[in-house]
Amino acid sequence: MSNALPLIIVIPLLTAVIALSFRHRPGIQRAVGFAGSLVLLCASVPIFLCVLERGYLSTQIGSWPAPYGITIVADTLSALLIVATALVVLLISIASWIEIDPARESFGYTPLLHFLIMGICGSFLTGDVFNLYVWFEVMLIASFVLLGLGGEKPQLEGTIKYVALNLLSSALFLAAIGVLYGTYGTLNMADLAMQLRESRPSHLVITLATLFLLAFGIKAAVFPLFFWLPASYHTPPVPISAIFAGLLTKVGIYSLIRFFTLIFTQDAETLHRLILILAALTMIVGILGALVQKDFRRIISFNLISHIGTLLAGLGLFTPLALAGTVFYLIHDIVSKTCLFLFTSVVQRLGGSGDIRNLGGLYRSNPRISLLFAIVALSVAGIPPLSGFWGKLVLVQAGLIKREYWLVAAILFASILTLYSMCSIWSEAFWKDSSGTPVEFANPGRKASSIPLLLLAPITSLVLLILLMGIWPAPFFETAKLAAQQLSNPDHYIRTILGEKP
Amino acid sequence: MSSIILSTATRFLLPLLLLLSVYLLFRGHNEPGGGFVGGLVAASAFSLYMIAFNVEKARRILRIDPRSLMGAGLFLASVSAWISLLQGRPFMTGIWVEKVFPVIGKVGTPFLFDVGVYLVVIGVSLTILFTMAEE
Amino acid sequence: MEVELAVAVGGLYAAGIYLVMRRSIIKLIIGLSLLGHAANLLIFTMGGLVRGQPPVMHPWETRLVGGFADPIPEALILTAIVIGFGVQAFAIVLIKHTYQATGTEDLKDLQSSDLTS
Amino acid sequence: MIYALLAGFAVGLLAPVAVRALRDRARWLITLLPLGLFTYFSHYVPRIQSGERIFFHYSWLPDLEIGLSLCLDGLSLLFALLITVVGAIVCAYSGEYLSGHRDLGRFYATLLAFMASMLGVVLSDNLIALFVFWELTSVTSYVLIGFDHEREAARSSALQALLVTGLGGLTLLAAFLLMKQVTGTFETSAMLQGASQLTASPLYPAIFFLILAGAATKSAQIPFHFWLPNAMEAPTPVSTYLHAATMVKAGVYLLARFSPILGGTELWQNWIIPLGAGTMVTGAWLALVQKDLKRILACTTVSALGICVLLIGMGTPTSLHACMLFLAAHGLYKGGLFLVAGIIDHETGTRDAEDLGRLGRAMPLTCAAAFLTALSSAGVYPFLGFIGKELLYESTLNASLPFLFTSSAVFTGMVFVTMGGIVAVRPFFRGDAQLPKIPHEPPPGMWLGPLVFGSLGLLLGLFPGILHSSLIVPAVHASLGQSVALEHPAWHGWDLKLLLSIGSLLAGGAVFWKWSIVRKFLAGWSIFRQVGPAALYDSSLTLLEVIARRQTRFFQSGRLNIYLLTVVLTAVAFLSWALSRDELSVSDLLLHRWRDVRLYEAIIAVVLLTSTVIAVKADSLLVAIVALGVVGYSVALVFLLFSAPDLAMTQFAIETLSVILLMLVLFRLPRLKNLSRRRNRLRDGIIALSAGAVTALLVLAVNASRGGGKIVTFYAENSLVLAKGRNVVNVILVDFRGFDTLGEITVLTVAAIGVYSLVKLRVPSGEEGDR
Incomplete structure (x- = not known):
C-alpha cells in the first residue's frame, strides 16, 4: 500500500498529460479530467482508510533510505486533506463542464487544473523540505496560469499582484531552505526534527521558524501578508476561484501546521505567541474587510482570510484539543468555501450581477437555492448545528483552557461579524425586493431551472456534507482528534520515517 | 535580421549544436552536463535558427510541435518512474540494464528520466520562444 | 570570499526589492529576476564555497574523496534556476500582455478591480 | 422524548408540501402537532409532581462529552407546556391571519422549527445542546421577523434582533465552556450536585457576567431591550409566540435554571435585581408613549420580562413562586392581547390606538376575548394575573429596599392596567374612529385563540390550585434546587398588597381615562430616542463600518x-x-x-x-x-x-x-x-x-x-556504486532527488502552457455577462 502513495501525485500528472495530448478536443479533455479526478478519489480513499488503520504510510522515492532520499508520507491529516482535495476536484470538474468556456478549455484548462492538484497533493504528502518547495512551485505556476487564463483585464490586474507577492514568498521560502541546509545539512523533515531536538544548541531556530512563517504566511494569506488574495480571487471564472479558495490557502496552513508541530517545537512559547497575535489580527482585519465589500466574491474572499486566522489560532494554542479543532475546521473550511464560491456563479446566473447591491429577489424566485445558500452561510458563520460550529466550539474551548481570553474574544467577535456579513448578503441578494435593482440587472424571468444540474449537483453535495458534518460530527471529530494526536506527538512520525533510533 | 553570414553559419551550427546537446545529455551522468543543459543547448540551437531565418522555418526544421515534445517528455519521465512500481519496488527506484552500451554507457530508468527532462526542456523553451516570436 | 558574497547577496536582494516596489510593472520584472539571482546565490553561499573541486568523480575513483564541493546545494540551485526560469518567462509575458491589454505600465492604473468602494 | 423534540423540525420540513396540497386546511393538520405535544408533555405532570426528574440521553459528540441529554423537571415542563399550548393556538390563528399568503408554507416551516428549538432549549440538560437550540431560536426568529422581507424595516429589524441575541449567544457559549472547565461536565443536572464549586471559583464573576449578557440580550433587558419593540415588524402571530410568550422568556428560563447553580451570591443579587427592576420601569415608561398597539404590547412585555428577572434575582421561595406564576399568567394574557391586536390590525388595517374605536359592535366575540385578557393583565380578581401581581408585591415588600422596589412594581402594575385598557378596551368602546377598512368579526380560527387565552386566565385564576400543585410548585423547586413548602395562593383578606393592588388599578384607570394627554405630554421629552441604546446600536454599526472601511482602504489599497x-x-x-x-x-x-x-x-x-x-x-x-x-x-x-x-x-x-x-x-x-x-x-x-x-x-x-x-x-559513497553515475549533481537530479526534477519539469511545462495561452487565447468579450 505504501508504494502506492506517490500515485496520488502521479495520477493528476498523467491526467494532465493525457488531457494535454487532446488539446484540440475539449470534449475528450473534460472526460479525461473527470475520469482522472474520479480515479484520484478512488485511490485516496483506500489510502485514507489504511492510514486510519496503521497511523502512517510512508515510502522512500527511489528506494533511497531517509534522510538521503525523498520521503513521501501520509499521516491522518495528510490523508484527510488528500481525500478532501480529491472530492473538491471531482465536484469542480463537474461544475467546470458548464462553467468554463470552450476557449479556455482548448487552451489547457483541464491539464492546468490537474497540474494544480498535483502540486497540492505533493505538498500534502511530501516529507522533504525542498520537495515541498518544488510542489509549491508546481501549484503556484499552475495557479498563475489558471488565474490569468483568458486574459481579461481584471484577471490580468489580479494575476500581476498574485504573481508578484507569491514570487516574493517563493524567494523567502528558498532563502529559508538555504539557511536550513546551511545550518543543519539536511532537508528531510523528520531528520530535521530530530536534529533540532538533539542536544546541541539549536542555531538560528527562531530565525528559521520566522522565515518559514513568513513564506507560508504569504501563501496562507495571513495578516499582514494577505493582499494578493482579495486582489485576485474574484477575477477568474468561478470554478477556478472556488478551487483556489477551497484548497490553495489551505496548503499554506497545512505547511505551517506541519512545520510548527514537527520541526519548530523549541522555544515554542515565543513563536506561539507570535502566531496567536497574527491569528487574531487576521481574523479581525479579514472580517472587517468583508463588511465593506459589495462584490459577492470579494466579500467571501475576505471571509476566507478571516477564517484563515481562526485556523491559525488553533495552531498557536498548540494543545491536542486545539489542533483537533483546527483540523476539523480545516475540512469544514475547504468544503464551505468551495461551496460559497460556486454559489457566486449561481447568483450571477440568476441575478445577472456579482454586486450584491444590484441583486435582489432571489429568495422569492428561487426558494430552494436560497435554502442551500442559507445553510452554507450559517455554517460559515458558525451557527449550530452546522459544520462551522463544531470547529469554532473546540477552538474556543481550547482557548479558554489555555486562558487566552483575548483570543477567545477575538474569535467570538469575528464570528458575530461573520454572521453580520453573511446576513447582509442574504438580506441584499435574497431577501431584498428585486424591484429595487437597476433595470439592466433585473431579470425576474430567471428561475431555478436556468441553473444547470451540473452546477447544482456539486453545490448540493457540498451542502449535504456540511449538514452531515454538523449533525453527525462524531466520526469527523474522531478523525480530527486522531490527526491532532499524531501532530502533537511527532516521535512516532519521526521513527516511522527514520526507522528505530540507532 | 537575416544577415547572410548568420544564416550560413547557422546551417552549420544547428547540427553541431544538436550533436553537442545529445552528447551533453549522454555524458551527464558521469561528467558535467545532463538533460537540462543538453535540452537548453538544443533549444538555443533552434532559437538561433529562428533568429537567423524566421519562426516558420524553425518550426519546419523541428518538424514536431514543441508542445508535443513537452508532453512526450513529461510522459517519458513519469513512465520511467512507474517502471519500478511494476516490480513491486518503491516509486522511481532505478532499474538498470546489466549490459554496458558503447557511447551511452549504462542504461537504466534514471537515464530514461533524463531523456524525458531533455525533451521537456527543449519543448518548453521552444514553445515559449516561438510563441513570443510569432506574436 | 563568503563575506564578499554575503554583501553581494545583500546587494542583489536590496536592488531586487527596491525595483519590485516601483510603480512600473516593467521594473517589477527586472526586480523579480534580480531576486531570483539573489536567492540562488544565497543558497550557493550557504552551502559553503570550495574552489576547483567539483563533485564529479574521476574515472579511476569509485567515490568522491577530498574537499569536494557540496553537491546538494548545487542540485537544489539547479532545480531552482530552472523553476525560476519557467516562472519568470511566464511573468515577463504576463506583464507584456498586461501592458498591451491595458495600455499602462503604472500600477496606480491597475487597481480598478481591487478597490474598496 | 427526542422524537417529540425533533418532530417540529420534521413536520416543519413537510409543512410547505402540506400547504401546497391542502391550502388553508393544512393548518388544522399542523395544529395537531403542538396539540399532540401538549398532550404528550401533560402526561408527565403526575410524575414531575411527585418530584421526579426524567432523563433521556442520546449520544452526539462523545469525544467532547456533548450529548443530546434531555432532562424534564418542573421548570422545563412548565415551559414546554406553555410553548406547546401557545404554539397550538398560534398555529391555528396564523392559518387565518395569513390565509392565502403565498409564503404560508415557509411560515409554518419556520414556526414549527422555532417551536422545536424552543423545546430544545428548555429540555436540554447538556449545555452545548442547549446552546445549539438557543442559536436556532435566534435564527428562526431572524427569519420570522424578516418574514415580510421585501420591506427594508423588516430586514433591518430582523438583523438587529439577530445581532443582539447572537452576541448574547456567543457570550453564553463562552460561559458554558468556562462552566465545563470549572465543573468538568456539561450536564446541568450534574452541576447541581457541586453547585458551590462554581460560585467559589475565581472564574465565577466571568461566568456570571457572560451568562447575564446572554440572558439579558435574549430577554430584552436594558440596555438591550430595544430590539424587541423593533421586532414587531414580524407578523402578529410571530410576535405573539416568540416575542411575548416564549422566546424572550428563554433568558428568564436560563436564569431560573442556573439560579440554584450560580445564584445566591451577592454578585447575583446586586446585578440581577437592579437589572430586572430597571427593565421593568423602563419598559413601562416606554409603553406609555407608544400608540401602535403592538409596540405598546412589546414595551409592556419588556417590562414583564424585567419583573421576572427581578424576581429571580431575589431568589427567595416567594419571589420564585411569584416569578413562575407570573410567567404563566403573562404568557396567557399577553398572548391573548397580541392576538387581539392582530385581529384589530387584520380587520381594520391599522394598529394606531389614536385612530381605533367602535369595534365592539362589529366584533363582539373578539371584544369578549379582549376583555378577559385585559382584566387578567390588569390583575383584577379573580384572574390569574391578580395572583401574579399579589405575589410580586409580596416579594418586593419583603425585599431589601422595599419602598423603592414596591413603588416601581406598583407603577408598573398601573401601566399594565392602562395598557391593557388601551389595547383591549378602548378600540371597542371609544366613540370615534378613522378606520381604513370596515371591520367584521374574524373567522373562528382567529377569535378562538384569544378567547381560549382569556378563559384560561379566568379559569386558572378561579381555581388556582390546579396550576399551583401541578406545575408551579415543581417549577419553583427546580429553580430553587430544593423542595420547600409553598403557601397555597388564596384569598388573604385585606392586607397591604391588596391595597397596593387596588391602588394601582385605580391609578391605571385614571391614566387610561386621560391617556391621550399623558402620552403626548410624555412623548414631548423622549430623550430615549436620541441617546438611548437603540441609537447606540445604530451608531456602533456606523462606527464599525467606518473603521472597517478605513482599515480596508489602508491595507487593501489596490496598489x-x-x-x-x-x-x-x-x-x-x-x-x-x-x-x-x-x-x-x-x-x-x-x-x-x-x-x-x-x-x-x-x-x-x-x-x-x-x-x-x-x-x-x-x-x-x-x-x-x-x-x-x-x-x-x-x-x-x-x-x-x-x-x-x-x-x-x-x-x-x-x-x-x-x-x-x-x-x-x-x-x-x-x-x-x-x-x-x-x-x-x-x-x-x-x-x-x-x-x-x-x-x-x-x-x-x-x-x-x-x-x-x-x-x-552518503551521496559521495554511493553515487557510483549504487546509482551508477560519477557526476554526483546529475545523479542527485535524476535519481537521489529525481522526484524534485519531476516537479520541476512540470513547472516548466505549465509555464510554457501559460505563455502560450496568454499570448494566443482571446476570450470573446461577449461571454463576460453569461458566466
Missing part, C-alpha cells in the same frame, strides 16, 4: 507596490526580531576568511554589484536588460569558480534564453520612467537596503554555524 512594501517591511521587522532572539554576535559573523579572496573573484563581485546598480538605475530598458544579463553571467562565473560546472552551464544557457526572451518582449514595452515621487523612492531605498542588510547578516550567520554532512557523505 501592488504598497502591498509589497508592507510584506517586505513585515519580513524585515520579523527577521530582525528573530535574529536578535537567536543572539548572534557580530564578532562571530565576521570571524571567517575575510581576506581569503582572489583578485579575479573580487572583480566578479564588483562587476556583479555594479551591474546590479546599473540595472536599478537604468533609464533605458535595453541597458537594464543587458545589465541584468551581466548579473546573470557573473553569477554563473561565481558558480564556475566555486566548483559548480553544471550550475554554471545551466545558468549561462538560461541567462541567454532569458535575454533573448526579454529582447523579444522589449520592443513592445515603453521606456522606463520614474513614476514614484522622490520621497517614496528614498523611503523604498531605505527599506530595500535594510532588507538587503538582514539577508547579508543571515548569510554570515549561517556561515558561522554550519552543521550536517552525513547526507553528502
Whole structure:
C-alpha cells in the first residue's frame, strides 16, 4: 500500500498529460479530467482508510533510505486533506463542464487544473523540505496560469499582484531552505526534527521558524501578508476561484501546521505567541474587510482570510484539543468555501450581477437555492448545528483552557461579524425586493431551472456534507482528534520515517 | 535580421549544436552536463535558427510541435518512474540494464528520466520562444 | 570570499526589492529576476564555497574523496534556476500582455478591480 | 422524548408540501402537532409532581462529552407546556391571519422549527445542546421577523434582533465552556450536585457576567431591550409566540435554571435585581408613549420580562413562586392581547390606538376575548394575573429596599392596567374612529385563540390550585434546587398588597381615562430616542463600518507596490526580531576568511554589484536588460569558480534564453520612467537596503554555524556504486532527488502552457455577462 502513495501525485500528472495530448478536443479533455479526478478519489480513499488503520504510510522515492532520499508520507491529516482535495476536484470538474468556456478549455484548462492538484497533493504528502518547495512551485505556476487564463483585464490586474507577492514568498521560502541546509545539512523533515531536538544548541531556530512563517504566511494569506488574495480571487471564472479558495490557502496552513508541530517545537512559547497575535489580527482585519465589500466574491474572499486566522489560532494554542479543532475546521473550511464560491456563479446566473447591491429577489424566485445558500452561510458563520460550529466550539474551548481570553474574544467577535456579513448578503441578494435593482440587472424571468444540474449537483453535495458534518460530527471529530494526536506527538512520525533510533 | 553570414553559419551550427546537446545529455551522468543543459543547448540551437531565418522555418526544421515534445517528455519521465512500481519496488527506484552500451554507457530508468527532462526542456523553451516570436 | 558574497547577496536582494516596489510593472520584472539571482546565490553561499573541486568523480575513483564541493546545494540551485526560469518567462509575458491589454505600465492604473468602494 | 423534540423540525420540513396540497386546511393538520405535544408533555405532570426528574440521553459528540441529554423537571415542563399550548393556538390563528399568503408554507416551516428549538432549549440538560437550540431560536426568529422581507424595516429589524441575541449567544457559549472547565461536565443536572464549586471559583464573576449578557440580550433587558419593540415588524402571530410568550422568556428560563447553580451570591443579587427592576420601569415608561398597539404590547412585555428577572434575582421561595406564576399568567394574557391586536390590525388595517374605536359592535366575540385578557393583565380578581401581581408585591415588600422596589412594581402594575385598557378596551368602546377598512368579526380560527387565552386566565385564576400543585410548585423547586413548602395562593383578606393592588388599578384607570394627554405630554421629552441604546446600536454599526472601511482602504489599497512594501517591511521587522532572539554576535559573523579572496573573484563581485546598480538605475530598458544579463553571467562565473560546472552551464544557457526572451518582449514595452515621487523612492531605498542588510547578516550567520554532512557523505559513497553515475549533481537530479526534477519539469511545462495561452487565447468579450 505504501508504494502506492506517490500515485496520488502521479495520477493528476498523467491526467494532465493525457488531457494535454487532446488539446484540440475539449470534449475528450473534460472526460479525461473527470475520469482522472474520479480515479484520484478512488485511490485516496483506500489510502485514507489504511492510514486510519496503521497511523502512517510512508515510502522512500527511489528506494533511497531517509534522510538521503525523498520521503513521501501520509499521516491522518495528510490523508484527510488528500481525500478532501480529491472530492473538491471531482465536484469542480463537474461544475467546470458548464462553467468554463470552450476557449479556455482548448487552451489547457483541464491539464492546468490537474497540474494544480498535483502540486497540492505533493505538498500534502511530501516529507522533504525542498520537495515541498518544488510542489509549491508546481501549484503556484499552475495557479498563475489558471488565474490569468483568458486574459481579461481584471484577471490580468489580479494575476500581476498574485504573481508578484507569491514570487516574493517563493524567494523567502528558498532563502529559508538555504539557511536550513546551511545550518543543519539536511532537508528531510523528520531528520530535521530530530536534529533540532538533539542536544546541541539549536542555531538560528527562531530565525528559521520566522522565515518559514513568513513564506507560508504569504501563501496562507495571513495578516499582514494577505493582499494578493482579495486582489485576485474574484477575477477568474468561478470554478477556478472556488478551487483556489477551497484548497490553495489551505496548503499554506497545512505547511505551517506541519512545520510548527514537527520541526519548530523549541522555544515554542515565543513563536506561539507570535502566531496567536497574527491569528487574531487576521481574523479581525479579514472580517472587517468583508463588511465593506459589495462584490459577492470579494466579500467571501475576505471571509476566507478571516477564517484563515481562526485556523491559525488553533495552531498557536498548540494543545491536542486545539489542533483537533483546527483540523476539523480545516475540512469544514475547504468544503464551505468551495461551496460559497460556486454559489457566486449561481447568483450571477440568476441575478445577472456579482454586486450584491444590484441583486435582489432571489429568495422569492428561487426558494430552494436560497435554502442551500442559507445553510452554507450559517455554517460559515458558525451557527449550530452546522459544520462551522463544531470547529469554532473546540477552538474556543481550547482557548479558554489555555486562558487566552483575548483570543477567545477575538474569535467570538469575528464570528458575530461573520454572521453580520453573511446576513447582509442574504438580506441584499435574497431577501431584498428585486424591484429595487437597476433595470439592466433585473431579470425576474430567471428561475431555478436556468441553473444547470451540473452546477447544482456539486453545490448540493457540498451542502449535504456540511449538514452531515454538523449533525453527525462524531466520526469527523474522531478523525480530527486522531490527526491532532499524531501532530502533537511527532516521535512516532519521526521513527516511522527514520526507522528505530540507532 | 537575416544577415547572410548568420544564416550560413547557422546551417552549420544547428547540427553541431544538436550533436553537442545529445552528447551533453549522454555524458551527464558521469561528467558535467545532463538533460537540462543538453535540452537548453538544443533549444538555443533552434532559437538561433529562428533568429537567423524566421519562426516558420524553425518550426519546419523541428518538424514536431514543441508542445508535443513537452508532453512526450513529461510522459517519458513519469513512465520511467512507474517502471519500478511494476516490480513491486518503491516509486522511481532505478532499474538498470546489466549490459554496458558503447557511447551511452549504462542504461537504466534514471537515464530514461533524463531523456524525458531533455525533451521537456527543449519543448518548453521552444514553445515559449516561438510563441513570443510569432506574436 | 563568503563575506564578499554575503554583501553581494545583500546587494542583489536590496536592488531586487527596491525595483519590485516601483510603480512600473516593467521594473517589477527586472526586480523579480534580480531576486531570483539573489536567492540562488544565497543558497550557493550557504552551502559553503570550495574552489576547483567539483563533485564529479574521476574515472579511476569509485567515490568522491577530498574537499569536494557540496553537491546538494548545487542540485537544489539547479532545480531552482530552472523553476525560476519557467516562472519568470511566464511573468515577463504576463506583464507584456498586461501592458498591451491595458495600455499602462503604472500600477496606480491597475487597481480598478481591487478597490474598496 | 427526542422524537417529540425533533418532530417540529420534521413536520416543519413537510409543512410547505402540506400547504401546497391542502391550502388553508393544512393548518388544522399542523395544529395537531403542538396539540399532540401538549398532550404528550401533560402526561408527565403526575410524575414531575411527585418530584421526579426524567432523563433521556442520546449520544452526539462523545469525544467532547456533548450529548443530546434531555432532562424534564418542573421548570422545563412548565415551559414546554406553555410553548406547546401557545404554539397550538398560534398555529391555528396564523392559518387565518395569513390565509392565502403565498409564503404560508415557509411560515409554518419556520414556526414549527422555532417551536422545536424552543423545546430544545428548555429540555436540554447538556449545555452545548442547549446552546445549539438557543442559536436556532435566534435564527428562526431572524427569519420570522424578516418574514415580510421585501420591506427594508423588516430586514433591518430582523438583523438587529439577530445581532443582539447572537452576541448574547456567543457570550453564553463562552460561559458554558468556562462552566465545563470549572465543573468538568456539561450536564446541568450534574452541576447541581457541586453547585458551590462554581460560585467559589475565581472564574465565577466571568461566568456570571457572560451568562447575564446572554440572558439579558435574549430577554430584552436594558440596555438591550430595544430590539424587541423593533421586532414587531414580524407578523402578529410571530410576535405573539416568540416575542411575548416564549422566546424572550428563554433568558428568564436560563436564569431560573442556573439560579440554584450560580445564584445566591451577592454578585447575583446586586446585578440581577437592579437589572430586572430597571427593565421593568423602563419598559413601562416606554409603553406609555407608544400608540401602535403592538409596540405598546412589546414595551409592556419588556417590562414583564424585567419583573421576572427581578424576581429571580431575589431568589427567595416567594419571589420564585411569584416569578413562575407570573410567567404563566403573562404568557396567557399577553398572548391573548397580541392576538387581539392582530385581529384589530387584520380587520381594520391599522394598529394606531389614536385612530381605533367602535369595534365592539362589529366584533363582539373578539371584544369578549379582549376583555378577559385585559382584566387578567390588569390583575383584577379573580384572574390569574391578580395572583401574579399579589405575589410580586409580596416579594418586593419583603425585599431589601422595599419602598423603592414596591413603588416601581406598583407603577408598573398601573401601566399594565392602562395598557391593557388601551389595547383591549378602548378600540371597542371609544366613540370615534378613522378606520381604513370596515371591520367584521374574524373567522373562528382567529377569535378562538384569544378567547381560549382569556378563559384560561379566568379559569386558572378561579381555581388556582390546579396550576399551583401541578406545575408551579415543581417549577419553583427546580429553580430553587430544593423542595420547600409553598403557601397555597388564596384569598388573604385585606392586607397591604391588596391595597397596593387596588391602588394601582385605580391609578391605571385614571391614566387610561386621560391617556391621550399623558402620552403626548410624555412623548414631548423622549430623550430615549436620541441617546438611548437603540441609537447606540445604530451608531456602533456606523462606527464599525467606518473603521472597517478605513482599515480596508489602508491595507487593501489596490496598489501592488504598497502591498509589497508592507510584506517586505513585515519580513524585515520579523527577521530582525528573530535574529536578535537567536543572539548572534557580530564578532562571530565576521570571524571567517575575510581576506581569503582572489583578485579575479573580487572583480566578479564588483562587476556583479555594479551591474546590479546599473540595472536599478537604468533609464533605458535595453541597458537594464543587458545589465541584468551581466548579473546573470557573473553569477554563473561565481558558480564556475566555486566548483559548480553544471550550475554554471545551466545558468549561462538560461541567462541567454532569458535575454533573448526579454529582447523579444522589449520592443513592445515603453521606456522606463520614474513614476514614484522622490520621497517614496528614498523611503523604498531605505527599506530595500535594510532588507538587503538582514539577508547579508543571515548569510554570515549561517556561515558561522554550519552543521550536517552525513547526507553528502552518503551521496559521495554511493553515487557510483549504487546509482551508477560519477557526476554526483546529475545523479542527485535524476535519481537521489529525481522526484524534485519531476516537479520541476512540470513547472516548466505549465509555464510554457501559460505563455502560450496568454499570448494566443482571446476570450470573446461577449461571454463576460453569461458566466
